Amino acid sequence: MSREDIFFTRKKINREKLLAYGFKNNTELYIYETKIMDDEFKLTISISNKGAIDTELIEIASGEEYVLHRTSAGGSFVGSVKAEYQAILQDIANNCFDTEVFQSASAKEVICYIRKTYQDELEFLWPKSPGNAIFRRKNSKKWYAALLTIQKNKLGLPSDEPIEILDLRNLPExxxxxxxxxxxxxxxxxxxxxxxxxxxxxxxxxxxxxxxxDESFLLAVK
Incomplete structure (x- = not known):
């Protein structure tokens, strides 16, 4: 994972938000330019349609690319450049991307299917458990599905790796x-x-x- 990717983990590109932020679209890339460190540097941030991030930091006086902010180099000046550079990336991550909590293909299919079939969206009810959410019926307000991220050993499986699971109602038999x-x-x-x-x-x-x-949805009635 690159230093830039850290800011965009579990994030999904939102094209409308990029444009509102000031990015320009040239078909394949969204490009944003700004100056930092009292106009000593020009920062260009490029984001592909798939959300891949690339940056270029140019020292305006020399026209050369500055790279020390990507290294472990110390010093107060390098530290200031890093801090300002990272603050901009964090701001873009916060304002131009949507959080994509669930990563598995099956979880994404579940979300899309419920959204299309029942017009319901995930509800994140627990701030201390951001990897957990529920779906509920509009008319009864009862839950019919819960998407959760837990460790496999919570299910009795021999691993502490995370897994996404779906809780559903059904008949006891x-x-x-x-x-x-x-x-x-x-x-x-x-x-x-x-x-x-x-x-x-x-x-x-x-x-x-x-x-x-579908069976769980039908059972979630008053």
Whole structure:
């Protein structure tokens, strides 16, 4: 990961926000130019349509590229350049990108499917747990899905790696029939009789996940 990429981890490009910020679009790149350090340097930031970041810092007096801000070089001047450079990148990350919490292909499919089918958006209810969110029905206000990021060993799997999971409602007999300790588990932090957990690691075909989402939605009534 490059020094620039650190500021944009789990971020998704928002083209409208880039343009509003002052970026210019030339089809393949969004380009932003500004001066820093009392106009001693010109900073050019280029962002591709896929969100790849590239920067160039030019010392205006010499016309040469300055690179010490990307190294471990010390000194008060280099430190000031680094601080101003990084502050601009952080500001762009905060104002021109949307946070993309869930990374797995299956989680993204779940979000898109629910948005298209039920017009519901994720609700992030726990500030101290930014990797957890829920979907709820508009009419009953009841949850029918929860997207969570946990360690695998929380499910009893032999690993402490993170995994994205989906909690869904279902009938007790189907929950009992599906739970296998590999792809399906008792509902994590839910009533284990009426909820099951689906691993979003690609082990469950998305057509099957869609069916389970639909069943959960129908059960989330008053």
């Amino acid at each position: 189907k929950v009992a029939a599906l739970v296998d300790g590999q792809k399906f588990f008792p509902g994590y932090h839910m009533n284990k009789k009426y909820w099951l957990t689906v691993c979003l690691d690609g082990s469950v075909p998305f057509e099957e996940i869609k069916t389970l989402i």
